[in-house]
Amino acid sequence: MDQDKVHVAIISSPGMGHLVPVLLLGHRLATHHGLGVTILAVTTQTSRVESQILASLTNSNHLNLIKIPSPDISNLLGPDDAVVTQLAIMMREARPGIRSAISAMNHPPHVLIVDLFSGDSLPIADEFKLQKYVFLPCNARFVALTMYLHVLDKEVKGQYVDQKEPLKIPGCVPVWGQDVPDPMLDRDNQQYLEYVRMGINFSTLSDGVLMNTWRDLDPASLDALRYNEILRSVVKVPVYDIGPLTREVNEADLEGNEVIKWLNKQPLESVLFVSFGSGGTLSAEQIIELAHGLEMSQQRFVWVIRPPVGSAKDGAFFTSGSGPDKPPDFLPEGFLDRTQKNGLIVPLWASQVNILNHQSIGGFLTHCGLNSVHESIKAGVPMIAWPLYSEQRLNATLLSEDVKVALRPSVLPAEKVVGREEIDKMVRSLMEGEEGKMLREKVKLLRESANQALSMNGSSYKSTCEFISCCKMKMK
Incomplete structure (x- = not known):
């Protein structure tokens, strides 16, 4: 085993929208940065279509994929529990399977990375003396809102959707109530409590946050996450913009x-x-x-x-x-x-x-x-x-x-x-129309920006290198 090679294990919650970016992260870390990567995928019964997508993304020698059967949580759910509640409970109950999978790995990882719904697995890293990070396949504005939410929870009275003024997040573009993520639509719903808990876990239990985004998509939010004193007092951990990681033409x-x-x-x-x-x-x-x-x-x-x-x-x-x-x-x-x-x-x-x-x-x-x-x-x-x-x-x-x-x-x-x-x-x-022509010109400029961010001297490439350097320093 290469003593200098960083080995990471990445936990994915069910759903192609969660698994695809985790696989893309793993592939990027393995092929562009030489890391050893194991994906711990908690899976539900997958359709034929999902199986095809999964096969196309894992058909290489770069990734080691371990499927962890999703636990039976039927006795823990109410008839009206929303998707976020279901996923949060499922991933909590999957922890024994995750723990066993890590324990049985031939090459024990140095770093554990959890996805959006797996924050409750971060303490498992402490048991195995691993570094621990969160990977959020989200834009910087969503990350800022999620990690600042427990502050808003104390400051804002009533439902967010009923507020006359937008929600203010230090250094970021304000968020109108009609745009908040689903868990924030009803503060009396269990999924809201789960969502608040997630944001707290990201800052209090992890060593840092990886985001599947790049600087030019929302520079104000990214700068706020890094430099705004008020927001930094809440976020606390380093944030790394490492995207946009996407599937390539097959x-x-x-x-x-x-x-x-x-x-x-x-x-x-x-x-x-x-x-x-x-x-x-x-x-x-x-x-x-x-x-x-x-x-x-x-x-x-x-x-x-x-x-x-x-x-x-x-x-x-x-x-x-x-x-x-x-x-x-x-x-x-x-x-x-x-x-x-x-x-x-x-x-x-x-x-x-x-x-x-x-x-x-x-x-x-x-x-x-x-x-x-x-x-x-x-x-x-x-x-x-x-x-x-x-x-x-x-x-x-x-x-x-x-x-x-x-x-x-x-x-x-x-x-x-x-x-x-x-x-x-x-x-x-x-x-x-003329508006369509303008949008087309702008998106092609943004495409150039995205490609530049991922290139050897680009902002996302450098940010990924900073994350890996930090991991290597802690291994010594």
Whole structure:
């Protein structure tokens, strides 16, 4: 065993939105920085689609993957417990499995890295005398809000969504109540208490925080996390911007891919890609309005579609990728026939990175999950921000108001149906309007910034090196 080589173990909670960035972090640390990496993935029953994604990301000799079966928590949950509560309880109950996995490792790690929902596993590092870090696949504004939340909890009276003024976080752009992450929507819900606890754990139990972001996406929040005296008194630990870590185009998937074949026949930057992530779902009524809006716009589109649900609030987090793998029967009558020349419907799942990087893609209607946001920016594709749940409203505001690479509906899609006329207007504006041209120019500049950040002399590369140097110093 190389005495100077840093070995890390990274814990991932269930869900592709959590596992994908953990795998990307592990791959980056192994291939670009020479670390030994083991992924401890707490897994639920995965769908065929998720298994395919997992296989594509772990098909290398760089990562050692240990799957830890998720514990049975059915007797610990109430019928109305939200996703954050479920994940927090699941990851607490998974600690014996995590502890056993670390104990049985051939090369004991020097460093334990936990993800967003695994903060309660940080004390395990103390048992094995390991360094301990948190990896948050989130933007800097979300990190600042999360770690400052226990202060707001004491200062703010009543529900955050009812506040007349935005929430003030030292050094950061204020956050309006309507943009707060889901756990903050109801302070009487158990998931709010879990979320407050998470933020406290990150600063009190860890040696530092890694963030899947880069300086130019939100420099004010990053500077505040590092230098603002008031915020630093709460955050306490070092923060490292190490992103944006994203999946790369898989050349093997391009040949024979029916979507790619269709895109090859379309003009440059003429197609709108519509997808709501691995767990995003819409109501039946919203699907109908979206279909009519796309048809009215007369723009080319590729739409990855899932069956409707009664409520799109939490999406289909634990059932993502499931459902019938066939053309949907819940679209407006005659829609498929009327749009067959300029539209392509894809049931359940498509290779998002490959599609976004195709030269015919000119826009992305997205739920604003950060994996999707980063992939769109890295592909130089402007967006229509359609937030559904979690921290996606915060991401949507950052994209539309701060870096200005996205349009946004006038209503919150998770709260109210977006009508076909507004969808038509947004799609036309993005794909052929002057505003769309400006957004396209800005996102291509941001793409250059993201690539520069990850290059050998870039800010994210240097920040990762600082993290590794700190780990090596503590090993001596």
